[in-house]
Amino acid sequence: MSSFRLTDRAAREAAEQLLAPGAARSTAGRGRARPEPEDPLRTAYERDRDRILHAKAFRRLKHKTQVFLHPDGDHFVTRLTHTLQVTQVARSLAAALGLNETLAEAIALGHDVGHSPFGHIGEEALDPYVPGGWHHAAQGVRIVERLEDLNLTWEVRDGVRAHSWKIDPPPTTREAECVRYADRIGYLSHDALDAVRAGVLRPGDLPTRARQVFGEPGSQMVGSMIDAVVAGSLADGGRVVMAAEPLEAMHELRAFMFERVYGSEVAAGQKHVAVDVIRRLVEHYLAHPEQIPDTYRDTEADTMTQVVDHVTGMTDRYALTTHDRLFDEDATNRMRPLLP
DSSP states (O other): SSSSOOOOOHHHHHHHHSSTSOOGGGGGGBBBSSSOOOSSSSOHHHHHHHHHHHHHHHHHGGGGGGSSOOOOSSSSSBHHHHHHHHHHHHHHHHHTTOOOOOHHHHHHHHHHTOOOTTHHHHHHHHHHGGGTTOOOHHHHHIIIIIIIIOOBBBBHHHHTTOOOOTTTSSOHHHHHHHHOOOOOOOHHHHHHHHHHHHHHOOGGSSSSSHHHHHTTTHHHHHHHHHHHHHHHHHHSSSSSOOOOOHHHHHHHHHHOOHHHHHHHIHHSSHHHHHHHHHHHHHHHHHHHHGGGGGGGTTTOHHHHHHHHHHHOOHHHHHHHHHHHHHSOOOHHHGGGGGGG
């Protein structure tokens, strides 16, 4: 008797029929921009997850800033570890609510592939070059659709597009709503831990109500926030939401983090230097677009778009070393505070 049982795509798609009524099913999605033959083993969302994991943009996240620029210590969150944490939370939410875990996983893994170097400081630096401002979510969609052409399903691309609460219209699937909450849960809990490590906060500085409702930053806070979203969603019955009282505590914690951490001098580090690095790189490649590598370039786009694609795709380290190579010694010395 065999120890195994083949669980192919048909079996996996059949299992999706047992999910909650509001779950997205891979057989009922809007499909891909270019139709493809089905994989014999994997569902459409499983293929999307795997494509994102093997994408160049995903690999670069390990050398991109989350909050603290080139921090001392090995345990600070990077854009990659944040992404993995968001993925775990999104899957936990989806599983508890009877939703499609694989779709939530694919969206979560891809949600930050469009981020620039130096975190949200980089986003601010790029705003003047893009009508309406530059946003990493839109760049993430551009990466999976054009620069790497992963031909993902519509549901995954929609989730990447609208994973940020700033984006309107909101995402279509309940799984993408899980990712929205998972992103906020991930960055609030782990950025608070990093702030304590960096000396920006003391353990007792967090708002009293947040500590009473969610506990201490880290696993306790993550678990409490997941429980609050599950309870709120089951009570609502139609959307993924956090229960009212915990949601107020989360809003208070978020406001506190923006005031005391994200806007602090320690967290921002050499903010003006990071902005200067990115803008000098953009201006250089605008003047010398022939220097943009052909291997990761949309030649059908206008010059500004090609330049922004190139600069935003850089890791923190690559942006700094490229700046060192391009500019004179005095300018390089001004950039040294950002080097590890």
